Amino acid sequence: MERELALEIVRVTELAALASAPWMGRGDKINADGAATNAMRRMFDSVEIRGEVVIGEGEMDEAPMLYIGERLGNGNGPDVDVAVDPLEGTEIVARGLNNAMSVIAVANKGNLLHAPDMYMEKLAVGPALVGKLKLTDPMEHTLLRAAEILNKQPSELTVMILDRIRHESLVKILRKVGVRIKFLSDGDVAGAMAPAFGETGIDLYVGSGGAPEGVLAAAALKCLGGEIQGRLMPSDAGEYARCIRMGIEDPYKVLTMTDMVGEEDVIFAATGVTPGEFLGGVRYVPGDRAETHSIVMRAKTKTIRRITALHYLPNKTILHQSS
Numbered sequence: 001m002e003r004e005l006a007l008e009i010v011r012v013t014e015l016a017a018l019a020s021a022p023w024m025g026r027g028d029k030i031n032a033d034g035a036a037t038n039a040m041r042r043m044f045d046s047v048e049i050r051g052e053v054v055i056g057e058g059e060m061d062e063a064p065m066l067y068i069g070e071r072l073g074n075g076n077g078p079d080v081d082v083a084v085d086p087l088e089g090t091e092i093v094a095r096g097l098n099n100a101m102s103v104i105a106v107a108n109k110g111n112l113l114h115a116p117d118m119y120m121e122k123l124a125v126g127p128a129l130v131g132k133l134k135l136t137d138p139m140e141h142t143l144l145r146a147a148e149i150l151n152k153q154p155s156e157l158t159v160m161i162l163d164r165i166r167h168e169s170l171v172k173i174l175r176k177v178g179v180r181i182k183f184l185s186d187g188d189v190a191g192a193m194a195p196a197f198g199e200t201g202i203d204l205y206v207g208s209g210g211a212p213e214g215v216l217a218a219a220a221l222k223c224l225g226g227e228i229q230g231r232l233m234p235s236d237a238g239e240y241a242r243c244i245r246m247g248i249e250d251p252y253k254v255l256t257m258t259d260m261v262g263e264e265d266v267i268f269a270a271t272g273v274t275p276g277e278f279l280g281g282v283r284y285v286p287g288d289r290a291e292t293h294s295i296v297m298r299a300k301t302k303t304i305r306r307i308t309a310l311h312y313l314p315n316k317t318i319l320h321q322s323s
Contacts, residue, residue, distance in 0.1 A: 003298065005077070008047045009104050010269040010296040010307060016040040016086045016102035017271040017292055018311060019319055021282035024274060025096030032093045033057075036086035036102055036273075041065045041072075042318045049073035054112045055083035055212040068114070081112035083216050089187040092274060099187035099276035104269050105219035111262030112219070113255070114246045115211040119233040120255075122214055124192040124205035127225040135229040135254050139170060139206065143177045146204055154178050160191050161207040170207055190276055192217035196226035200277045208233060218260035220268045223297030223304065230255040265300040280308075288313045 019039035023032035037057055044051070051072035058067055066072075066084055073080075082104065087093060089100035105112065123135045123142070132149055133142050147154045155178045161167055163183035174181050182202060184191045188209035194202040205228075214230045221228050232251045234240040243251035253259075271294040272279030280293035294307040313319065 002078070003301070005047075005049065005106065006267050006269065006296050006298050006305075009106060009267055010271065010294050010305075012040055012043040012047065013102040013104055013269045013271040014292050014294060014309060014311070015043045015316065015318055017273045017282055018290055018313075018316065020087045020093055020100075020102070020273050021290070024093050024282075027094050029090035029094040033087045033090045037065050038321075039318055040084060040086045040102065040104075042321060044072040045074060047073045048077035049082075049106070050075050050077060050079045051082040051106070052080075052109070053084060054081045054114050055085075055215055057084075057086070058117070079109040081107050081109055083112050083212070083219065085189065085213065085216060087273065088189045088213070088216075088270075089273070092186045096274070097185055098274050099184070099190045100273040100281070101187070101190060101270045101276060101279055102273060103189055103216055105216050105261070106267045107219070107262060108264050111264055111266070113215050113260045114248075115215045115260075116232070116239065116242045116246050116248075118211050118235065118239050118242075119208045120211035120214045121208050121231045121233055122192060122205065122217075122228060123230075124195055124217060124221065124228040125226060126195040126198075126203070129195075129204070130225070130227040135231060139173045140177055143174070143179055143204075150203060152203075155180070157203045158182055158201050160184055160194055160202045160205045162186070162188065162191065162209055164207070167207050187276070188213040189216045189220070189270075190278075192228055193220045193224070193226075194277050196221055196224035197278045202277070214255075215260045216268075218257055219266045219299075220270070220297065222257055222261050222266050222299045223268050223302065225302065227257055228260070230260065265298065267296070267298050269296040270294065285310070
């Protein structure tokens with residue numbers, strides 16, 4: 001993939017973030033997500049790729065735009081897989097909370113896992129713990145091992161986990177070991193990325209979240225030098241059969257980074273909608289302008305770009321078409 005594609009992709013996440021930001025705190029996650037999706041779809045029309053959505057808003061009968069299998073781009077560039085979450089954290093935006101963002105990952109065709117829309121058990125870490133922990137180990141062992149490697153006491157570890165009833169037993173183990181817990185209301189991709197950013201103070205991300213979000217996080221962590229391990233959690237025979245139909249021969253296999261994002265180059269871009277662990281949110285300033293904060297990364301070079309942009313909103317015709 002050409003390096004110029006990275007900057008084209010971040011322009012797409014910027015527009016999706018700008019489109020959803022006016023819905024912040026309005027209690028309407030449907031329209032917030034719809035605005036982001038419409039803007040992202042329109043902006044993709046100018047990107048020089050022959051893309052296919054492998055992770056999107058749903059299947060064709062579920063989503064009018066950015067559905068799995070939809071073709072993206074102007075048809076003049078490389079053949080690529082595209083994973084999108086136009087608004088990661090729809091409930092976050094509706095409630096005016098932190099860590100909502102617009103996210104895209106792009107890889108050469110055939111590299112991104114076609115992840116079914118179900119839960120995935122996850123263990124995400126930063127560079128210092130890559131290859132040193134196993135998802136299959138008991139959580140208590142994992143925590144003590146992580147503390148040893150990081151030269152910390154268990155009480156000095158900070159673990160992030162989604163605040164969900166399904167995690168009650170896991171939280172009891174975290175409490176027993178004595179680690180600090182940072183609960184996340186929503187924003188599974190941001191949560192899994194957090195251990196790779198030193199400024200967050202997060203050492204591990206654990207628990208279960210969406211499988212599509214796991215693949216997006218894997219793309220980001222490949223660029224950041226971190227790691228995520230995942231295991232699908234089909235809840236019934238129907239979900240198990242869906243895994244098989246999507247080409248996953250063993251739905252209970254522990255998925256590695258290679259399983260999720262391949263061994264070739266990956267580009268990842270995200271723009272904050274509301275302030276988060278490592279991205280600022282959309283901020284309106286005088287003169288019909290809005291400021292965005294984005295990150296765009298490429299696995300091949302390990303370059304991480306943080307982009308602050310000031311947008312003159314009257315010139316953003318796609319926003320007016322998406323409102």
